[in-house]
Amino acid sequence: MLISPVFDAALGGVFGLLVGSFLNVVIYRFPKILERQWDQECAELSGTPLEPQPELTLARPRSRCRQCGHMIRWYENIPVVSYLALRGKCSSCAAPIGIRYPLVELATGALFFFCIYTGGVTPHALAWCGFSAAIVALAMIDWDTTLLPDDITLPLVWAGLIVAALRWNNLRLTDALWGAIAGYMSLWLIYKGFKLLTGKEGMGYGDFKLFAALGAWFGWQALVPIILMASVIGAVVGIAMKMSSSLREGGYVPFGPFLAGAGLTAMIFGPASILEVVGL
Incomplete structure (x- = not known):
């Protein structure tokens, strides 16, 4: 069989x-x-x-x-x-x-x-194949250039909403829609708050759009586990790179690859399993 x-x-x-x-x-x-x-x-x-x-x-x-x-x-x-x-x-x-x-x-x-x-x-599996390809490309492009191109992130948002509308991923369209909205707005608010406090930009708009795409694909309920995992892994990698003096000029680490990694983890193991990985 x-x-x-x-x-x-x-x-x-x-x-x-x-x-x-x-x-x-x-x-x-x-x-x-x-x-x-x-x-x-x-x-x-x-x-x-x-x-x-x-x-x-x-x-x-x-x-x-x-x-x-x-x-x-x-x-x-x-x-x-x-x-x-x-x-x-x-x-x-x-x-x-x-x-x-x-x-x-x-x-x-x-x-x-x-x-x-x-x-x-099935359409369900083929849709996730497309999601995987887009996420891999975004992760590597962001790591190399700190760019998350709109030409990939925005179609990924729309694709998540369309997949939910067609019920190819067992996610209600309302959950996908609010996931996209909450994903974008949550990082945008953090960005604005950080800029007001420090006068610096802590992340780029591409990160907002990628998180919105993850919200569209997994629903608003998955946003907290995904951002927690991305933040924990990003902090660990950033500290390791700083200790090894391998940080690039400006001392920053792009956040997109860690969002992408958390998104793929959610796809493979489910968003709930991420909370177990980070110990919550």
């Missing part, structure tokens, strides 16, 4: 590996695309022409080695397998390939496997 569910989940996992490979492109290129758009808008407002730049989209140009410019062939871009076959090095110049690339692929594949295995090939 388990052969079919496991087979379906395995296929889902393989598809997740492919999606993870694409997410690596999104994580690296999308912030650069946004920066170009912002530079273009600033240039138009100031009347200062920009120098022509090479085309950059998620599809073009083809992936290349950052060191030598070697164009990556299709058989060098098979998720995980190519990394192992190349022993983590460029086939042309032997420059090391970051371990993060196969880890993102494996994480996405594992999340897709979990969603299909627990939910079957």
Whole structure:
């Protein structure tokens, strides 16, 4: 009886590996695309022409080695397998390939496997696969750049509300709606209070939108467990980085990856289990 569910989940996992490979492109290129758009808008407002730049989209140009410019062939871009076959090095110049690339692929594949295995090939499971992919991309982009792009966070909010409206996740639409509202407003109020007291900005608006998205997907009842877990893990990681002198310039740690991690934990184990993890 388990052969079919496991087979379906395995296929889902393989598809997740492919999606993870694409997410690596999104994580690296999308912030650069946004920066170009912002530079273009600033240039138009100031009347200062920009120098022509090479085309950059998620599809073009083809992936290349950052060191030598070697164009990556299709058989060098098979998720995980190519990394192992190349022993983590460029086939042309032997420059090391970051371990993060196969880890993102494996994480996405594992999340897709979990969603299909627990939910079957259903709209419910496929929706959570999409949620997982978006969360992985947001976590990594925020860690690299401290950006949580509206192009991902806002569709994630709407997707959560639509999924609830279609009853694909056993969540009432009213709970999802109030989850989105409470998620956004709670962090916005904390942000405003912190700024009034210190004159500094403690977080970005992207964090509000990501928390709103988590509220839309899990309901308002899950917001307290999620923010508790994100805060505890964020504090532990921040202290560890400070003690090891590995904090980036300005001494900050982006909060988005910890919100994302708490969201994935809630998806896998359920929001209530988070309270047990943090000891409440």
